[in-house]
Amino acid sequence: MTVKRKFNAGDIVINLVMILVCFITLYPMYYVFILSISDPVVAASMKVYFYPILATDGKMWRAYGYTIFYVVANTLLVLLTSITCAYPLTSKKLMGRKFVVAFLLVPMYFGGGLIPSFLLISKLGLYNTVWALIIPSCFNIWYIILTRTFFVGIPESLRESAQIDGANNFTILSRIYVPLSKPILAVVGIYTIVGVWNSWFTSNVYQPDTSIQPLQMYLRRVLVQQTVDLTKLSQAEAEAMARLKLSNNQLKYSMIIFTTLPVIFTYPFFQKYFVKGVMLGSLKG
Amino acid sequence: MDIVYRLFYEEESILEKKLWRYLSVTLAVLLMMGVLSACATSPQTTGSSNKNKSKGSNQAADKAGSKTIHIMGPETGNPHIHFKDREKYSSWKEFQKLFKEKGLNPKFEVVANDQYQTTLQTRMASATDMPDFLNVTGLGDDTILNFVDKGTILPVNQIIDEHSDGTAKQFFAEGGKGARSNALNAAENGNVYWISQIQATTYDGKPGSTNQVISVRKDWLDKLNLEVPKTADDFYHMLKAFREKDANGNGQQDEVLAFNPAAWNNGIAQWFGLVNEISCFVIEDGKAVSPWYQPGIKDYFKYLNKLAKEGLMDTSTIGGGDPLDQVIAENKAGAIFDYCMQTWQEPGTGDPDAAYLPIGPLKATDAAEPILAIEPPYLSYNRWAFTKECKDLDVAGTLLDILCSDKYMELTQWGIEGETYEVKDGEKKLLPIALNASWEQAAKEGKEIGDLIWANGSIFPKRRFVPMENEISIVPEYKAEFQRNIIDYHPTTPLGKENYFPVPTQEQVQRRLELNTDLGTQSSQLATQLILGQISMDDWDSHIQSLKDLGLDEILKIDQTLLDRYKKNVKD
Numbered sequence: 001m002t003v004k005r006k007f008n009a010g011d012i013v014i015n016l017v018m019i020l021v022c023f024i025t026l027y028p029m030y031y032v033f034i035l036s037i038s039d040p041v042v043a044a045s046m047k048v049y050f051y052p053i054l055a056t057d058g059k060m061w062r063a064y065g066y067t068i069f070y071v072v073a074n075t076l077l078v079l080l081t082s083i084t085c086a087y088p089l090t091s092k093k094l095m096g097r098k099f100v101v102a103f104l105l106v107p108m109y110f111g112g113g114l115i116p117s118f119l120l121i122s123k124l125g126l127y128n129t130v131w132a133l134i135i136p137s138c139f140n141i142w143y144i145i146l147t148r149t150f151f152v153g154i155p156e157s158l159r160e161s162a163q164i165d166g167a168n169n170f171t172i173l174s175r176i177y178v179p180l181s182k183p184i185l186a187v188v189g190i191y192t193i194v195g196v197w198n199s200w201f202t203s204n205v206y207q208p209d210t211s212i213q214p215l216q217m218y219l220r221r222v223l224v225q226q227t228v229d230l231t232k233l234s235q236a237e238a239e240a241m242a243r244l245k246l247s248n249n250q251l252k253y254s255m256i257i258f259t260t261l262p263v264i265f266t267y268p269f270f271q272k273y274f275v276k277g278v279m280l281g282s283l284k285g
Numbered sequence: 286m287d288i289v290y291r292l293f294y295e296e297e298s299i300l301e302k303k304l305w306r307y308l309s310v311t312l313a314v315l316l317m318m319g320v321l322s323a324c325a326t327s328p329q330t331t332g333s334s335n336k337n338k339s340k341g342s343n344q345a346a347d348k349a350g351s352k353t354i355h356i357m358g359p360e361t362g363n364p365h366i367h368f369k370d371r372e373k374y375s376s377w378k379e380f381q382k383l384f385k386e387k388g389l390n391p392k393f394e395v396v397a398n399d400q401y402q403t404t405l406q407t408r409m410a411s412a413t414d415m416p417d418f419l420n421v422t423g424l425g426d427d428t429i430l431n432f433v434d435k436g437t438i439l440p441v442n443q444i445i446d447e448h449s450d451g452t453a454k455q456f457f458a459e460g461g462k463g464a465r466s467n468a469l470n471a472a473e474n475g476n477v478y479w480i481s482q483i484q485a486t487t488y489d490g491k492p493g494s495t496n497q498v499i500s501v502r503k504d505w506l507d508k509l510n511l512e513v514p515k516t517a518d519d520f521y522h523m524l525k526a527f528r529e530k531d532a533n534g535n536g537q538q539d540e541v542l543a544f545n546p547a548a549w550n551n552g553i554a555q556w557f558g559l560v561n562e563i564s565c566f567v568i569e570d571g572k573a574v575s576p577w578y579q580p581g582i583k584d585y586f587k588y589l590n591k592l593a594k595e596g597l598m599d600t601s602t603i604g605g606g607d608p609l610d611q612v613i614a615e616n617k618a619g620a621i622f623d624y625c626m627q628t629w630q631e632p633g634t635g636d637p638d639a640a641y642l643p644i645g646p647l648k649a650t651d652a653a654e655p656i657l658a659i660e661p662p663y664l665s666y667n668r669w670a671f672t673k674e675c676k677d678l679d680v681a682g683t684l685l686d687i688l689c690s691d692k693y694m695e696l697t698q699w700g701i702e703g704e705t706y707e708v709k710d711g712e713k714k715l716l717p718i719a720l721n722a723s724w725e726q727a728a729k730e731g732k733e734i735g736d737l738i739w740a741n742g743s744i745f746p747k748r749r750f751v752p753m754e755n756e757i758s759i760v761p762e763y764k765a766e767f768q769r770n771i772i773d774y775h776p777t778t779p780l781g782k783e784n785y786f787p788v789p790t791q792e793q794v795q796r797r798l799e800l801n802t803d804l805g806t807q808s809s810q811l812a813t814q815l816i817l818g819q820i821s822m823d824d825w826d827s828h829i830q831s832l833k834d835l836g837l838d839e840i841l842k843i844d845q846t847l848l849d850r851y852k853k854n855v856k857d
Contacts, residue, residue, distance in 0.1 A: 115411050122413045208396040208404045217400075224399040 029260075032253050059210075060218055060255070067197060067214040070133050074196045075189055077138030082188055083181075085139075086147035087173045090154075101145075108141040114205065121206055132206035133214070137196070143188045150184035151177055190266060197263050219255045351390040352680050358393075358420040358669075358744035359401035365724040366737045368395050373731040374738050376700045383692055387683045393744065409437065409672075417675035418684060421479060422667040422742065426794040429668070433478050434791075439671040439678075440476040441685070442467075448682025456689035462750065463689065466665035468854035472788045479668040480688070482740060482747035492662035493753050493772050497780060499544070499552035500627075500641035501620045503763065505532035513642065517556050517588060517649035520620070524597040527619040533636070535616070542598045543618035545605035546589055546816050547809045549576050550658055550780070552622040553589065556646055557581030558653025560778045563808050564840045566785075566848060567656060567776045573844040575837055577808070577829060581653035583822060586815040588649065593816055603813055624660075626760045626768055643767045646774070656776045661784045669746055693735075694748040700734035714755070721759040786847040787854060793843050800836035807835055 088094050089101060111117070117136075118127075126132040154177060162172045178185070200216035207213050361368055371377040384391055394416060396404045402423035408414055409424065409432060421429060421438070432438045445453045457467040463483060470477045487493055501523065506513060509530050514520040526532075527540040544551045550561035559576035560566060566573050576582055592598040599617070601608040612618050616634045623630055625643035646655030671681045687693055699706040705719035718732045727733045740747035757765045779785060789797070811828050814820040820828070 114407065118407045118411050119413060122411065127414065204400055204403050205407055208394070208400060210397045210400075221397060221399050 032256050060215070060258075062211065063213055063215040063218040066130070066212060067216070069130070070214055071193055071196045073134045074137055075192045077134065078140055078143060078192045079185060079188060081139045082143040082147040083173065083178060083185070085144045086151050087169070087177060089144075089148045090151040101148075104141050104144065108145070118205065127206055128209050128212075129207075130212050133196075133199075133202055137202070140192075143191070147181065147184055147188060150181055154180055193266055194263055197259075215259050219252075219259050222252045222255055351385070351388045352677060353390045353392055354418060354680050354684060355392050355394070355416040355674070356418045356744060357405075357416040358395065359398045359742070360395050361737065361739075361741060361743045362398050363724060363737055363741075365728040366733055368393075368739055368744055370728070371738055374733055375704055375731065376696050376733060376735045377738055379701060380693070380696050380735060380739070383687050383690065387687055389680065389683055389687070391684075395744065412437065415672045415674045417681070418669065418671050420667065420742075420744065421670045424668075425798075426789060427791070427798060429478070429670075430472075430788075430791050430794060433472070437673055438478050439673060439675065439681070440478055441470075441480055441671065442475075442477040444671065444678055444681045445685060448678045450682070450686050452686040453682070453689040462694075462748075465663050465855055469665050469784070469787050469851065470668075471854060473790050478788075479670040480685070480746055481665045481669070482667050482742070482749075484664040484747060484749040486660075486662050486749075486751065486753050488753040488757075488769075488772050490752075494659045494662040495753070495756075495768065496625055496657050496659045496771065496777075497550065497552065497623060498555075498625050498643045498645050498657070499542075499620050499622050499647075500625070500630075500643045502527070502532065502618075503640040503642035504636075504638045505540075505619060506642070508532065514644060514647060517553075517647050520644075520647060521588075521592065521597070524592070524619055525595070528597065532619060533616045538596075539615075539617045540619040541596070541612060541617055542592060542620045543602055543609055543612040544598075544620070544622040545602055545609060546598070547603045547813055548605065549812075552645065552658075553649075554585055555658055555778065556649040556655045557585035557588070558650070558656055558776075559585060560656070561658045561780070562782060563805060563837070564844045565778055565782050566844070567778055568659075568661075568785075569776050571848060571852060573841045573848055575832075575841060577832055577837065579653060581650045583825070584650040584652060586812075586822065589816040590818050594818065600817060603816075625771070626756060626764050628760060628764075640761070640763075642763055654776060656778050657771065657774045658780050659777045660780045664781075664784055666781065666784065667742055667746065688745060688748075694750065697735040697740050697745075697747060698749045698751050700732070704732050705734050715751075720755060782844070785851050786844070787850050789843070789847060793847070797840065797843060800840055804832065804835045804837060804840065807831060 089097060091097070094100070112120075121127050121132055121136065124135075126135060158176055158180075159172055162176055167175065198216060200214065200220050203213050203217045204220070207217075210217075358368075401420070405419070405421065405423045406428075409421075409428075415437075424432070429438065442457075445457065455461055457463040457477075462485070463480075466481050466483050467477055470479055470481060472478060485492070486495070499520075501514065501520075505511075505527055506523070509526060509532060511523055511526055512519070514523045524540070524542055528538045531538060532540050542553075544553065546553070548561075549559060549563065549565075554576060555561065557579075558581040559579050560574055561576075563577075564573055564575050576585075589598065593600055599608070599612050602612055610633070613621060613630060613633050614635065616636050616639070618634070621630055621641060623641075627641070630641055631639045646657050648655060675681050699713055699715070700719055702708065704716070706713050706715050708714075715734070718727055718730065719734050724733075724737070727737075736747055736749060739745045740749075753768075757768055760768075811820070811832070815822065815828075
């Protein structure tokens with residue numbers, strides 16, 4: 001038997017607060033969206049554009065393609081490295097396991113700094129190549145620790161049973177651990193997707209070649225050009241910048257919407273595992 | 286056991302098996318590509334990879350006998366004309382001939398304008414992949430002097446003395462077109478470590494310059510039958526009338542003065558005789574002074590306070606940036622601050638009739654004469670330097686000779702005869718394609734002066750010795766008239782005091798860095814609070830004391846030392 005609950009004043013207040021929170025969250029997006037489809041000069045006049053600049057902007061599409069490539073490659077490699085590194089660390093038979101875990105923690109908290117990293121990337125021949133954005137970031141210690149913590153929660157008896165049935169470590173990992181770890185892999189996956197999608201700094205440092213840069217660098221370029229103080233430039237430079245600013249007026253809003261939507265749409269696909277994974281990871285971390 | 290059985294033998298695992306296989310293949314391919322790529326260089330770069338690093342001037346001459354020089358700089362800031370498209374311009378083809386004649390084979394690395402500073406800083410700091418010659422404008426004074434100390438940057442004067450064919454030497458020698466620039470770039474030890482771009486403008490054969498002033502909506506004045514303001518008081522009444530009579534016709538009283546009062550360079554401050562930086566000088570006077578110490582300061586704050594109180598000034602524009610652009614884009618700006626001959630703000634208003642008329646400098650107080658903020662007639666700015674990677678200094682000397690040659694200057698400022706300029710009565714005049722045609726059209730036709738293709742802060746330094754008559758001829762007559770009338774106006778303050786400051790010493794740089802941040806913040810904060818009436822003018826002495834405590838007098842002293850050194854170095 002179900003008991004019908006009365007809708008009381010408290011519920012009204014809670015709902016009103018929730019509506020207010022939704023409004024505060026969504027209004028900036030609504031505002032940017034409206035500006036993105038408006039005339040660059042008179043945003044208030046609401047002359048609707050169907051993203052005309054973006055549709056014909058070859059550079060933007062190329063940057064989009066590279067972003068997708070970086071996201072796919074990074075996500076696959078991060079998942080691969082996280083799984084393969086986390087699995088041996090769950091085995092109690094692994095010699096020096098505690099030392100390895102402690103050893104991993106050091107670079108997680110202390111980085112080498114920009115210039116040593118730059119030297120490394122440069123000496124490895126990755127500077128100004130697409131791999132500067134893939135190889136160094138495909139090994140994430142935090143995700144390894146997270147995955148390992150999840151793996152530790154899987155009963156040891158499953159591994160032993162599989163071993164009795166003749167499974168080797170690779171089989172145990174691929175047939176037992178990975179399928180049972182979908183929640184944590186979803187978390188690692190979505191964190192990586194969002195992180196790579198939004199990142200521009202690494203490209204800014206390691207990729208002077210604009211033809212291989214991701215979408216966020218393209219967006220940043222548009223936004224940076226908008227913030228120039230014209231009164232600090234010589235007349236010739238001010239003129240060039242002023243015209244660029246004007247033509248970028250609407251473009252920047254279109255770009256913000258265009259770059260944000262794919263990531264927003266990613267969440268629902270992972271939601272099933274995401275909440276569970278985050279909870280598990282955090283509780284046992 | 287049940288789970289194990291299911292995972293091993295149930296049908297659904299067949300799908301997973303396939304998925305796993307595809308995943309493995311994809312990863313293997315990706316990793317292979319990564320390894321291959323790491324071993325190879327990027328095919329898309331123009332010379333930035335490690336492999337190209339060795340391609341400096343230290344390389345042996347190529348088959349044609351020409352020597353390679355690796356040059357790095359930012360892409361032009363122009364929306365249509367880019368250095369990477371240089372091959373389509375006749376000016377560039379002519380420029381290339383200069384390199385060929387001198388036996389140089391330049392290899393360029395062009396980095397996006399907004400990204401250049403990061404690239405420059407990381408490459409220089411790590412001493413990796415450095416080019417022979419590069420634009421080092423993005424390095425601060427302290428950083429560049431550090432590189433000088435470490436020997437990363439080579440002294441240009443020594444290259445000129447020992448490796449130039451005489452062209453560069455003559456250019457920078459006393460009486461040469463680059464003499465003043467050379468004097469400005471001289472460090473205290475007498476060495477010169479970089480060259481700059483030079484822009485010397487003349488009007489009627491004499492040094493002349495443009496300026497930044499307040500401009501008002503001429504179309505609104507005409508529409509409301511108002512007089513052009515002649516004093517600061519008239520200006521106040523004009524703003525009031527714009528508002529009360531709804532000059533933009535949107536039914537709201539929202540017309541305002543759109544400028545950034547947090548900066549001293551704002552036009553109105555200059556009406557009150559104030560210099561345009563926290564420490565600057567009146568050119569005719571040559572004494573470092575702060576606006577805080579000038580006699581018109583209190584009247585200035587009272588005036589702005591009145592405008593703010595009555596809503597005639599949009600306080601959201603304090604600090605400039607997006608809010609300022611927005612006010613103009615919403616067609617609310619009855620007055621703006623910009624170059625007097627600007628023509629780029631009007632399209633931004635969305636009003637086809639919009640016309641900004643430059644005014645001033647207006648009389649605002651009995652305490653001081655209004656001053657004018659001018660772009661110095663002789664501009665020497667930005668920096669290009671040779672690095673220690675440049676082993677063959679003859680190559681460096683040859684490049685300097687090219688950049689100081691008459692042909693280079695002609696290509697940079699005039700382009701190609703018959704295409705971008707013509708000669709009439711013995712005088713050169715830019716043709717419409719280089720003077721007032723759209724950049725889009727110039728890019729389409731491949732006809733443009735070198736300044737826009739490779740100079741103007743980009744790969745090579747600008748050399749521009751063009752009479753202002755060219756620019757004046759293409760702006761609306763009311764702007765041209767203002768420029769002509771104000772050309773001899775005094776007193777003036779410079780837009781960019783660095784054009785009068787030689788290279789500071791390490792200690793001066795360090796001290797300025799230590800003081801400027803806090804002092805600048807305190808100054809802007811005080812000014813904003815006084816304008817908005819948040820603090821009282823009655824506590825004036827304590828406000829000034831707070832600035833003194835942060836080193837205002839010391840900054841003035843450093844600037845005065847530099848100014849004196851400049852006066853000593855430059856003899857005209």
